[in-house]
Amino acid sequence: MEGDGSDPEPPDAGEDSKSENGENAPIYCICRKPDINCFMIGCDSCNEWFHGDCIRITEKMAKAIREWYCRECREKDPKLEIRYRHKKSRERDGNERDSSEPRDEGGGRKRPVPDPDLQRRAGSGTGVGAMLARGSTSPHKSSPQPLVATPSQHHQQQQQIKRSARMCGECEACRRTEDCGHCDFCRDMKKFGGPNKIRQKCRLRQCQLRARESYKYFPSSLSPVTPSESLPRPRRPPPTQQQPQPSQKLGRIREDEGAVASSAVKEPPEATATPEPLSDEDLTLDPDLYQDFCAGAFDDHGLPWMSDTEESPFLDPALRKRAVKVKHVKRREKKSEKKVMERKEERYKRHRQKQKHKDKWKHPERADAKDPASLPQCLGPGCVRAAQPGSKYCSDDCGMKLAANRIYEILPQRIQQWQQSPCIAEEHGKKLLERIRREQQSARTRLQEMERRFHELEAIILRAKQQAVREDEESNENDSDDTDLQIFCVSCGHPINPRVALRHMERCYAKYESQTSFGSMYPTRIEGATRLFCDVYNPQSKTYCKRLQVLCPEHSRDPKVPADEVCGCPLVRDVFELTGDFCRLPKRQCNRHYCWEKLRRAEVDLERVRVWYKLDELFEQERNVRTAMTNRAGLLALMLHQTIQHDPLTTDLRSSADR
Amino acid sequence: MAAEEPGDACSSSAWRRRQEVPEKPNYALKYTLVGHSAAVSSVKFSPDGEWLASSSADKVIIIWGAYDGKYKKTLYGHSLEISDVAWSSDSTCLVSASDDKTLKIWDVRSGKCLRTLQGHSDYVFCCNFNPASTLIVSGSFDESVKIWEVKTGKCLKTLTAHSDPVSAVHFNSTGSLIVSGSYDGLCRIWDAASGQCLKTLAVDDNLPVSFVKFSPNGKYILTSTLDSTLRLWDYSRGRCLKTYTGHKNEKYCVFASFSVTGGKWIVSGSEDNLVYIWNVQTKEIVQKLQGHTDVVITAACHPTENIIASAALENDKTIKLWISDC
Numbered sequence: 001m002e003g004d005g006s007d008p009e010p011p012d013a014g015e016d017s018k019s020e021n022g023e024n025a026p027i028y029c030i031c032r033k034p035d036i037n038c039f040m041i042g043c044d045s046c047n048e049w050f051h052g053d054c055i056r057i058t059e060k061m062a063k064a065i066r067e068w069y070c071r072e073c074r075e076k077d078p079k080l081e082i083r084y085r086h087k088k089s090r091e092r093d094g095n096e097r098d099s100s101e102p103r104d105e106g107g108g109r110k111r112p113v114p115d116p117d118l119q120r121r122a123g124s125g126t127g128v129g130a131m132l133a134r135g136s137t138s139p140h141k142s143s144p145q146p147l148v149a150t151p152s153q154h155h156q157q158q159q160q161i162k163r164s165a166r167m168c169g170e171c172e173a174c175r176r177t178e179d180c181g182h183c184d185f186c187r188d189m190k191k192f193g194g195p196n197k198i199r200q201k202c203r204l205r206q207c208q209l210r211a212r213e214s215y216k217y218f219p220s221s222l223s224p225v226t227p228s229e230s231l232p233r234p235r236r237p238p239p240t241q242q243q244p245q246p247s248q249k250l251g252r253i254r255e256d257e258g259a260v261a262s263s264a265v266k267e268p269p270e271a272t273a274t275p276e277p278l279s280d281e282d283l284t285l286d287p288d289l290y291q292d293f294c295a296g297a298f299d300d301h302g303l304p305w306m307s308d309t310e311e312s313p314f315l316d317p318a319l320r321k322r323a324v325k326v327k328h329v330k331r332r333e334k335k336s337e338k339k340v341m342e343r344k345e346e347r348y349k350r351h352r353q354k355q356k357h358k359d360k361w362k363h364p365e366r367a368d369a370k371d372p373a374s375l376p377q378c379l380g381p382g383c384v385r386a387a388q389p390g391s392k393y394c395s396d397d398c399g400m401k402l403a404a405n406r407i408y409e410i411l412p413q414r415i416q417q418w419q420q421s422p423c424i425a426e427e428h429g430k431k432l433l434e435r436i437r438r439e440q441q442s443a444r445t446r447l448q449e450m451e452r453r454f455h456e457l458e459a460i461i462l463r464a465k466q467q468a469v470r471e472d473e474e475s476n477e478n479d480s481d482d483t484d485l486q487i488f489c490v491s492c493g494h495p496i497n498p499r500v501a502l503r504h505m506e507r508c509y510a511k512y513e514s515q516t517s518f519g520s521m522y523p524t525r526i527e528g529a530t531r532l533f534c535d536v537y538n539p540q541s542k543t544y545c546k547r548l549q550v551l552c553p554e555h556s557r558d559p560k561v562p563a564d565e566v567c568g569c570p571l572v573r574d575v576f577e578l579t580g581d582f583c584r585l586p587k588r589q590c591n592r593h594y595c596w597e598k599l600r601r602a603e604v605d606l607e608r609v610r611v612w613y614k615l616d617e618l619f620e621q622e623r624n625v626r627t628a629m630t631n632r633a634g635l636l637a638l639m640l641h642q643t644i645q646h647d648p649l650t651t652d653l654r655s656s657a658d659r
Numbered sequence: 660m661a662a663e664e665p666g667d668a669c670s671s672s673a674w675r676r677r678q679e680v681p682e683k684p685n686y687a688l689k690y691t692l693v694g695h696s697a698a699v700s701s702v703k704f705s706p707d708g709e710w711l712a713s714s715s716a717d718k719v720i721i722i723w724g725a726y727d728g729k730y731k732k733t734l735y736g737h738s739l740e741i742s743d744v745a746w747s748s749d750s751t752c753l754v755s756a757s758d759d760k761t762l763k764i765w766d767v768r769s770g771k772c773l774r775t776l777q778g779h780s781d782y783v784f785c786c787n788f789n790p791a792s793t794l795i796v797s798g799s800f801d802e803s804v805k806i807w808e809v810k811t812g813k814c815l816k817t818l819t820a821h822s823d824p825v826s827a828v829h830f831n832s833t834g835s836l837i838v839s840g841s842y843d844g845l846c847r848i849w850d851a852a853s854g855q856c857l858k859t860l861a862v863d864d865n866l867p868v869s870f871v872k873f874s875p876n877g878k879y880i881l882t883s884t885l886d887s888t889l890r891l892w893d894y895s896r897g898r899c900l901k902t903y904t905g906h907k908n909e910k911y912c913v914f915a916s917f918s919v920t921g922g923k924w925i926v927s928g929s930e931d932n933l934v935y936i937w938n939v940q941t942k943e944i945v946q947k948l949q950g951h952t953d954v955v956i957t958a959a960c961h962p963t964e965n966i967i968a969s970a971a972l973e974n975d976k977t978i979k980l981w982i983s984d985c
Contacts, residue, residue: 424724425724628732632729632731640694641721644692645689645690646690652727653727653966653980654964
C-alpha cells in the first residue's frame with residue numbers, strides 16, 4: 001500500500017495561511033473588500049454580508065435586531081422590514097450574557113463577532129474555570145435554550161411550557177419548575193452561592209429529549225463532577241503564539257457549519273460553538289487556576305472531559321436538524337467539511353478510549369452513598385469488626401498490624417530476591433565512594449601540609465622578634481627616595497606620600513572594612529583547627545563574623561607597637577630568595593614591611609580554609625551516595641519494587657564479551 | 660536501514676559469519692520489574708545501555724538497572740500522569756512529558772528536577788532530545804510541536820503542526836530533521852533549525868498516526884497507524900516500502916522500535932498482550948513474546964545488547980526484560 005508524500009504544502013494543509021486575505025478571498029459589503037475581521041451583519045434576504053462600519057450599524061445595535069435586510073433589498077421589496085427583538089428578552093440577555101453570542105430566535109440573522117474574539121470573550125467570561133468549562137462555554141454561547149425557553153425566568157407560570165431547540169416542553173425535566181439546588185449546575189448558580197462559571201440549567205431540568213447528553217442528569221453528577229463537553233477534540237485553539245492558524249482552524253470548523261448553513265440546512269448552534277471553548281487567553285487570565293492545576297490541587301473529579309458518559313455532542317445529527325439557524329462568521333468555504341467532522345468523530349472516539357482508560361483509574365469507585373449496612377469487614381488480621389466508612393480498617397491498630405504482617409511475610413522474600421544477583425547500581429555506588437574517599441585522603445594530607453606551614457610561620461615570627469633593634473643607615477635609605485611622587489589611596493582617594501603609602505592604605509582599608517559585617521549564622525566548629533575564623537558574635541544580625549581572624553578589621557585591633565619592637569621581617573633577595581637575615585628596624589619606623597606578620601598568617605589561613613571547604617564538599621557527596629545506596633535496598637524500596645528473575649542462571653544481561 | 664543488505668550476522672553470536680542470516684530471534688523472558696502503581700506509559704533504555712527509565716500514570720519515573728533489572732531510583736515531581744520519557748545522549752538527563760501540561764528535565768544522578776518547561780496548553784504527549792541534547796522537541800494534545808532549549812528552558816519554536824493531537828515526535832540521527840505524527844493522519848517532517856515543514860506524508864485516508872520514528876540511519880520513517888499496521892517509508896520519495904501487520908493496534912499509541920543489535924527486526928507492542936517482532940526485510944512475524952496480561956503499550960530495544968524491554972497497562976503494570984541470542 002502506498003501513500004503519497006507531498007512536498008511543501010499548500011496552505012490548506014494547515015500551514016500558515018496565506019489566503020485569508022489573498023487573491024481568492026470572497027468579497028463582501030458595499031465596499032467590496034474581503035476583510036472579515038470586523039463586525040459584520042448579514043442580510044436575511046440576499047445573504048450578503050456587510051461591515052458594520054460601512055453601513056453604520058454597531059454591534060450593540062445589532063444585538064437588538066432580530067431580522068435585518070440590506071438597503072437594496074428593502075428598496076426592492078418594500079414588504080421587508082427590519083425587525084427588532086422583544087424589549088424584555090433584550091434586557092434579560094443583557095443581564096445574563098457577557099458577550100454578544102449569536103442569539104437564535106425564530107427568524108432573522110444576526111452577526112456574531114469574528115471567531116477568535118468571540119471565543120476569547122466568551123471563554124473569559126465563563127471559563128476561567130478553564131478546565132471546568134472547557135466545552136461548556138460553547139453551548140450556552142450559541143444555544144437558544146437559556147435564552148428563549150427559561151420558564152424559571154418568567155414569573156408567571158405559563159400553561160404551555162415554551163419549546164425551543166433545547167426544550168421539548170413535554171418531558172418530566174421540562175416540566176420542572178424549581179432547581180434542585182444540589183446538582184453541580186445548581187451549585188454553580190449565583191443563587192445557590194456558586195461562581196456562575198458553568199451557567200447551565202439545573203441537571204434535573206435538562207430536557208431529556210433535546211438537551212446535550214453531557215448536561216443530562218445522571219447520578220454521579222450529583223457529586224463534584226463538573227460536566228461539560230467530551231474531551232476529544234482540540235478543545236482550544238493552538239498555543240499562545242498568535243498565528244493565523246488558530247482562528248483559521250476554528251474558522252474551518254465553524255464555517256463547516258457556516259457552509260452547511262448557507263446551503264439552507266439549519267445547523268445546530270452548539271455544533272459549531274463547541275470547538276472553541278477555551279482559548280489561551282482564558283488560561284493566561286487565571287494563573288492561579290493554572291497553578292492549582294499544575295500543583296495537583298485541582299480536583300480530578302472536576303475535570304469535565306473525563307466524564308465517561310460523553311459523546312460528541314456537536315455531532316449529534318438529531319440536534320442538527322431541530323436546531324435553529326445560527327449566525328456564523330463567514331469564512332472561506334471548505335470542501336468536505338462534513339467528512340472532516342465525521343472523521344473527527346471517529347478519531348475522537350478512539351483517543352477518548354485512551355482517556356477512558358486513564359479515566360478508569362482516575363475515577364476509582366467512589367461509592368458516594370455508602371450504605372452503612374454494607375460496609376466491608378476490616379482487613380486487620382483476625383478482626384471481625386466492620387471497617388470505618390472510607391477506609392479499609394476499623395482502627396489504626398488493625399491497619400498497623402496488617403502492615404507489620406505484610407512486611408514479615410514479604411520482606412524476607414524480597415531481600416533474598418535482591419541478593420540473588422549483584423546490583424549494578426551498588427557497584428557504581430561503591431566505586432563512587434572509593435573515589436570520594438581517595439579525594440578525602442588527599443585533602444587531608446594537604447591540610448597537614450598547611451598546618452606545618454602555619455607552625456613554621458609562627459616560628460619565624462617568634463625568632464624575628466628576638467632580634468635586637470638596630471637603628472642603622474638602612475632606616476635612612478628610604479629618605480633618599482624621591483618623595484615628590486604622590487600616590488592616591490585606593491580607599492579614601494587622598495594623595496599620599498609613597499613612603500607611608502603602605503601604612504596609610506592598610507589603616508584606611510581597615511577603617512572602611514570595619515564598618516561592614518560579614519558573617520554567617522553558625523559558629524565555626526571544626527575539630528583540630530587553630531585560629532581560622534573570627535567568629536565574633538554580632539547580636540544585631542545574629543551572625544558570627546566569618547572573616548579570617550588575623551585579618552578581621554572589625555574585631556581585632558592591631559596592638560600598640562612598643563617602641564623597641566623590631567620589625568623582624570625576613571629579608572629577601574630578588575623577591576623569593578631568603579637571605580636569612582631580618583629587618584632590624586624598629587617596627588614603628590619600618591615602612592617597607594608594614595604588617596608583614598598579619599599578611600603571612602592570613603595567607604596560610606586562607607589555604608587552610610580552602611582545604612576545609614573541599615573536605616566539606618567531599619563529606620557531602622559521600623553522604624549522598626551512602627543514603628542512596630541504603631535507600632535502594634531499604635525497606636521502603638524493597639516493599640515497593642520487585643524484580644522477578646525468571647532465569648536464575650542469568651544474573652547479568654550483558655553479553656560476556658562486554659563484561 | 661531497510662534497504663541495507665540483509666546479510667548482517669548477530670552481533671553477539673560467537674561465530675560472526677558474514678553470510679549467516681539469523682532466521683528468528685529467540686527472546687526469552689528474563690526479568691519482570693514490578694514497582695509502578697499504575698499503567699506504565701513508556702520505557703526507554705539509556706544511550707549508554709546502563710539504565711532503563713520507565714514513566715507511568717502514577718506520576719513517577721522509575722529508573723532500573725538495564726542489566727540486572729534492579730530498582731535504582733524514583734523521580735517525583737509531576738502532578739499528573741506522565742506520557743513519555745526520553746534520555747539525553749550522555750545518559751545523565753531525562754525529559755518527561757506529562758498531563759500537567761509541562762515537561763520536566765531531570766538530572767538522573769541526583770534525582771532532582773532541573774527544569775520545568777511550561778508552555779503547552781494541553782497534555783504533553785511525547786518528547787525527545789536531539790542527538791546533541793541541546794534541544795527538546797515535544798508534541799501535545801494542543802496540536803502543536805514545540806522545540807525547547809535545554810539550557811535555558813525556553814521554548815524556541817512552536818510549530819502549529821497538526822489539526823489533531825500530536826502523538827509522536829522524533830529527531831533524526833543528525834538532529835537536523837524532526838518527524839511528527841498526529842491523529843489527523845499526517846506525518847510531517849520539519850527542519851529543526853528553521854521550523855519549516857519540509858514534507859507531509861498522508862498515510863492513507865487520514866487514519867490516525869499513533870507513532871512515528873526515524874530509522875537509525877535516518878533514511879526511513881516507521882509509522883504506526885490505528886488500523887493495526889506499521890509502515891516503513893522512504894520519506895524522501897514519499898513511498899511506503901514495507902508494511903507490517905498481524906498485531907492489534909486500534910486504540911492506543913503503541914511504541915515501536917528498530918532492533919539493530921542482532922538481526923534486524925521491528926519490535927512493537929500490541930493490544931493483544933503480546934510483543935510482536937517482524938523481520939524488517941521479509942515483513943513476516945518472527946516472534947511473539949507472551950507474558951503480559953494487558954495491552955503492551957511500549958517496547959524498547961537496548962542500544963548494544965539484544966535486550967527488549969516491554970511494559971503494559973493498568974492490568975499488568977510490570978516491565979519485562981527479554982533477552983535473545985540474536
